[in-house]
Amino acid sequence: MTSGTSRGRRPGAPDTRGHILAAARERFANAGYDRTTIRGVAAEAEVDPALVYHYFGAKEDLFLEAMELPVDPRELGPELFGGGMENAGERLARTFLGIWEDPNSRAPMLALLRGGLTTEAGQSLIHKGLVGMLLTAAQEFLGNDDGLLRAELAMSQMIGVAFGRYVIGVEPLASADPEDLVAWLAPTLQRYLTGDPDDLPRV
Amino acid sequence: MTSGTSRGRRPGAPDTRGHILAAARERFANAGYDRTTIRGVAAEAEVDPALVYHYFGAKEDLFLEAMELPVDPRELGPELFGGGMENAGERLARTFLGIWEDPNSRAPMLALLRGGLTTEAGQSLIHKGLVGMLLTAAQEFLGNDDGLLRAELAMSQMIGVAFGRYVIGVEPLASADPEDLVAWLAPTLQRYLTGDPDDLPRV
Structure with a gap:
């Protein structure tokens, strides 16, 4: 050998x-x-x-x-979207928060996020590595037209929550009940994944 | 003296x-x-x-x-929300993207974001400095009950977009038309600011 x-x-x-x-x-x-x-x-x-x-x-x-990533990003697409897009936003929110709530899986994610902001190599690891795999896996289910942008909008919401809740630790976001956050985030993600830009939430 | x-x-x-x-x-x-x-x-x-x-x-x-911040965060609350909350999500999205689209004002924001991820002092600058002022200014208009959480959810969406579009530069998010992004983001922000968690977007 x-x-x-x-x-x-x-x-x-x-x-x-x-x-x-x-x-x-x-x-x-x-x-x-x-x-x-x-x-x-x-x-x-x-x-x-x-x-x-x-x-x-x-x-x-x-x-x-x-990178000791807690999940295989290539499997997330089939897992979350393989059974259809109904409630996909909620599944995505719950899966994502689950990964970050576990301190063992949070550590490597934090390291990647930090590296992505500070070095060109770290930026490439997120962009071409993690995000590239996630997007490729998601696009298969979101279609070729604007599927990539939709997946990136959903990702942007989740990365922002990770930054506020786990990196900066701003209250009350940092100690909010995960299920309350799922209730706030799921409709946002669902609209990005399957809605139209013109769909307004009923407020 | x-x-x-x-x-x-x-x-x-x-x-x-x-x-x-x-x-x-x-x-x-x-x-x-x-x-x-x-x-x-x-x-x-x-x-x-x-x-x-x-x-x-x-x-x-x-x-x-x-910090050479391009805006005074204490003035953003009155500016965005002082005339009422109708279309506040759209005003917030447009103001935020305007700051980041201008390379002169982007640089200090990027420096703060980087520092916030890498050092405790930098984390404190974002948390107690920038975000603290933004939240205090916003809370006056969003109420005491869950106003802070609402403001933080809106901020999380904007920070996530900044990370994907300006830090990582993932396509097509990085070169999407700002007005298209406003169309995607405004309803998200509006729901966080004035909606209920149970308000589902019409999809």
């Missing part, structure tokens, strides 16, 4: 997987999504590229593992 | 104002909003506190000048 041990490459020892993940984290953080390659990660970890493929498959999978 | 020149304090020379602003920027960035005082800024600038009051008035004013 390892073809180049003569050049100091490590064999598939028990900690090789973790070693590759650490190298991947470093590469992604420094180079962003597009400019990180399986080959580059292998070089950083001093292992054969085949070993990286063996443990992690495609770059997308390596990214998800390295 | 200067009482302590013996301790090396500077007189009101032509560049004293800029000198105080630079000191204020440093203090705010390192100590956050609550822990920055007029007295501390005066010490940092090596001038008498009375001189800081003379040039800038209260700490809030010094903060707004030092």
